[in-house]
Amino acid sequence: MDAISPLPSRTSTVVSTPRKNKAGRPKRSRFWRMLKALFVTGFIFTVLAAGWFFLIPSGIEYRYMLADSLITTQHREWAKYLIGDKALKERVAVYAARFEEMGTERDTHTIPAIPVVSKQTADPEEETxxxxxxxxxxxxxxxxxxxxxxxxxxxxxxxxxxxxxxxxxxxxxxxxxxxxxxxxxxxxxxxxxxxxxxxxxxxxxxxxxxxxxxxxxxxxxxxxxxxxxxxxxxxxxxxxxxxxxxxxxxxxxxxxxxxxxxxxxxxxxxxxxxxxxxxxxxxxxxxxxxxxxxxxxxxxxxxxxxxxxxxxxxxxxxxxxxxxxxxxxxxxxxxxxxxxxxxxxxxxxxxxxxxxxxxxxxxxxxxxxxxxxxxxxxxxxx
Incomplete structure (x- = not known):
């Protein structure tokens, strides 16, 4: 019995190794599936966001709003990456013309006569x-x-x-x-x-x-x-x-x-x-x-x-x-x-x-x- 007792031990060792490999494979497979799903989701989201940003009216309006905000900063030239260099120049020119137009109507508002009141002449008992x-x-x-x-x-x-x-x-x-x-x-x-x-x-x-x-x-x-x-x-x-x-x-x-x-x-x-x-x-x-x-x-x-x-x-x-x-x-x-x-x-x-x-x-x-x-x-x- 002593002569053959090591055989079961070697057999047991051989059988246990595949079990560890089989247990490990599903974990790696799940990781890659999750990574692939995240990539596909991110890609779809990016495509949809880009479509909204460049093709849908609300997205286009938001894009130009961002460009206008950049135009008012010291990084005006960055706006061309959102709307293009030609559109940037055209937009600045349009605003300049519009601002000029907004200053043409003659103002007719009036205000009441403002009395001259100083600390020395004001009535101390009068609540002002x-x-x-x-x-x-x-x-x-x-x-x-x-x-x-x-x-x-x-x-x-x-x-x-x-x-x-x-x-x-x-x-x-x-x-x-x-x-x-x-x-x-x-x-x-x-x-x-x-x-x-x-x-x-x-x-x-x-x-x-x-x-x-x-x-x-x-x-x-x-x-x-x-x-x-x-x-x-x-x-x-x-x-x-x-x-x-x-x-x-x-x-x-x-x-x-x-x-x-x-x-x-x-x-x-x-x-x-x-x-x-x-x-x-x-x-x-x-x-x-x-x-x-x-x-x-x-x-x-x-x-x-x-x-x-x-x-x-x-x-x-x-x-x-x-x-x-x-x-x-x-x-x-x-x-x-x-x-x-x-x-x-x-x-x-x-x-x-x-x-x-x-x-x-x-x-x-x-x-x-x-x-x-x-x-x-x-x-x-x-």
Whole structure:
């Protein structure tokens, strides 16, 4: 028995080996089947998504919305990967023509006479509303703030104090003792590294032209206030502006509300989702500054111009116009602190102009730092 006892052991070993192999094969087979199923599912999803993105009306609208959003950033050229280089150029040209058209209708709104009231002449027993108030504005995918200035004649356009570089709005507020401040007009920004010192178009402060960069153009879209406190926005010549008694103004577009009606028909015409700064005026004369943050997923993506228009209409604006937005959008309080969350990765930007609010604007001196300078002589680089 001892001589043959090892045989069963060898037989047992031979039989057990195939069982392990058979047990292992189904596991590997299930893994590859799952991987294949995932690949096929992913491929089908990609094909369907691409079909929706490029062929279905809702997908095409979303694709162009993304392209419009890129057009408003420093990476405008990336939009060609969504709609093509030719379509990009055509779309920019279409928007430029549309914005120009939106500034042609003559504004006829009026405001009541604003009495001159100062801290010294005000009746201490009379209850009056504060000059300014700030409220939060929330909606689907966006967050921002609305600054209300109840006396429009308390707004002044302020410019940097030193030549060669723009100035942060927070610095302007602290330096001048303003009650509040927001960014205003655009500026030349070569390679997206501009120093914020060379404005685009016109800059008017205290009724005087500080900067004329029209380059022979007869008219320009402006956003500002006349000496009576009435907001002016639209396409005007310099002579027309002077005759109208313009006091503070910058060049920017488009005007989105005129004579109490919105000019943008739908969200798809709203020039993409982006941070926005918008100026408007109510029938009672109060100035509204809307600042919507953007490009910050999880906090605020921004709004289209259509959505900005609807926000302003809901708050009683009878006229409103777009100001420089994007990374420039900023709201500063009376302590010189930034209220919103600017989109710039480098912090608050250096800018050429800002609308500031003062209790006593007549005491504010705004020197013209561009006096004697030709636009061609100004270095706009960073």
């Amino acid at each position: 509303q504060p000059l300014t108030s700030i409220e939060e504005v929330d909606g689907d995918g966006y967050h921002g703030y609305l600054l209300t200035v109840r006396d429009p004649k308390k707004v002044r356009l302020v410019v940097p104090i030193k030549r060669g570089r723009g100035e942060k709005v927070s610095s302007m507020v602290k330096r001048t003792g303003a009650v509040a401040g927001v960014n205003a007009g655009g500026f030349s920004d070569p390679n997206w590294k501009g120093n914020g010192f060379k404005p685009i178009g016109l800059v008017i402060s205290q009724g005087r032209i500080f900067y004329d960069g029209l380059g022979g153009k007869k008219s320009v879209q402006i956003v500002g206030i006349d000496k009576s406190g009435k907001m002016i926005a639209g396409n005007y010549t310099i002579d027309e502006l002077m005759e109208m008694g313009i006091s503070e103004a910058v060049s920017f577009s488009p005007r989105i509300i005129v004579n109490g009606k919105g000019l943008i028909k739908s969200r798809k015409e709203g020039w993409g989702v982006a941070p926005r700064t918008v100026m408007g005026q109510r029938e009672d004369g109060a100035i509204l500054f809307l600042m919507i943050d953007g490009r910050q997923p999880g906090y605020s993506l921004g709004v289209t111009l259509y959505e900005a228009q609807e926000i302003m209409l809901a708050r009683g604006a009878v006229i409103a116009a777009n100001l420089d937005g994007g990374s420039s959008t900023v709201l500063v309080d009376d302590k010189g602190l930034i209220v919103n969350k600017p989109a710039s990765a480098y912090g608050e930007r250096y800018l050429p102009t800002a609308f500031l609010v003062f209790e006593e604007p007549s005491t504010v001196q705004v020197p013209n730092i561009w006096a004697g300078m030709k636009p061609s002589e100004i270095d706009a680089g960073g």
